[in-house]
Amino acid sequence: MPTLPRLSWRLVGAAALAVALPFAATACGGGGSGDKLVIGTKFDQPGLGLKNPDGTMSGFDVDVAKYVAKELGYPEDKIEWKESPSSQRENLIQNGQVKYIVATYSITDSRKEKVDFAGPYLVTGQSLLVRADNSDITGAESLQNNKKLCSVSGSTPAQRIKDKYPGVQLQQYDTYSACVEALKNGAIDAVTTDEVILAGYAAQSPGAFKIVGQPFSEERYGIGLKKGDKELCTKITDAVKKMEADGSWKAAFDKNLGPAGITAPAPPALDGC
Incomplete structure (x- = not known):
């Protein structure tokens, strides 16, 4: 097998190092120049x-x-x-x-x-968002009469509803924004998640929604x-x-x-x- 001159081996080694370094820098994430x-x-x-x-x-x-x-x-x-x-x-x-x-x-x-x-x-704490004209949902207990409630798959609020309020028709979507859209068009009766999240959606659409009841979790x-x-x-x-x-x-x-x-x-x- 032919042997490369010493200089050629150095060039090969330098090229390999040049290829490897960007990957190392990316994986490190140490705050250095160019890292994200x-x-x-x-x-x-x-x-x-x-x-x-x-x-x-x-x-x-x-x-x-x-x-x-x-x-x-x-x-x-x-x-x-x-x-x-x-x-x-x-x-x-x-x-x-x-x-x-x-x-x-x-x-x-x-x-x-x-x-x-x-x-x-x-x-x-977990709370409830309803349409502004709703009068029959006043808290978690009032959801038991086959109300349609929306939360997000894999979320703590969704699991709590399953565990504590089995009489609720729980709909699970991928995002809370999809839940809020369903609430807006009447497909569901309420959205549940943490109060600060619901407040953000209520503020985004003034007069369309309201938060009801007291938070029922921490x-x-x-x-x-x-x-x-x-x-x-x-x-x-x-x-x-x-x-x-x-x-x-x-x-x-x-x-x-x-x-x-x-x-x-x-x-x-x-x-x-």
């Missing part, structure tokens, strides 16, 4: 995670995610947003498609078996990340603590959810990683 930080959020939740017609992102979850990214060393132009429907969040994290998810992601024991959470960064929103990544979890926790302490947390809440008539609560105490 992929963050998961919702694209259809006004006031929380919304992709606007011009392609920009807005909402409280988005602002929390951006603040954390900045503390990790990623300016806004280094963020790549990944839509994260409720039913896909664990898979997106486990498969490495996102670094972390900020997407109205309730911390539950079953989810903690698959992913880790930093947080909670917000505490809310939802603790966390930032989801790969299980076992304690270093990242600690960094995210420290970033959220800083956001709460310097006033940015309340400012983000007031900007995004204040127009829906919700007063900013005291920031929740964060659990350790």
Whole structure:
């Protein structure tokens, strides 16, 4: 077999290294030049995670995610947003498609078996959205008379309805925006999810909807990340603590959810990683 001169071997080695380096840089995600930080959020939740017609992102979850990214060393132009429907969040994290998810992601024991959470960064509760002219739905118990209720597949609110209110006709869609559209055209009687999410939709269509009854759960929103990544979890926790302490947390809440008539609560105490 013919032997390549020493210089040729060096050239081959350099070419192989040049091919390998871009892949290494992409996988590292260490905040270096050219790297992108992929963050998961919702694209259809006004006031929380919304992709606007011009392609920009807005909402409280988005602002929390951006603040954390900045503390990790990623300016806004280094963020790549990944839509994260409720039913896909664990898979997106486990498969490495996102670094972390900020997407109205309730911390539950079953989810903690698959992913880790930093947080909670917000505490809310499950509620009901109905059309403004509705008078016979006043809370969760009034849904038992074969009312058609919509929630999202894979969500905590949908599971709670199945477990606690079996007399309800539960319709499960992929997104809350699809539920709200079905409510608007009369295909369903009510939408259920967390109060802050419903408030965003109500504010988006003034006079069309109203929230009824008292919240009937406590939802603790966390930032989801790969299980076992304690270093990242600690960094995210420290970033959220800083956001709460310097006033940015309340400012983000007031900007995004204040127009829906919700007063900013005291920031929740964060659990350790």
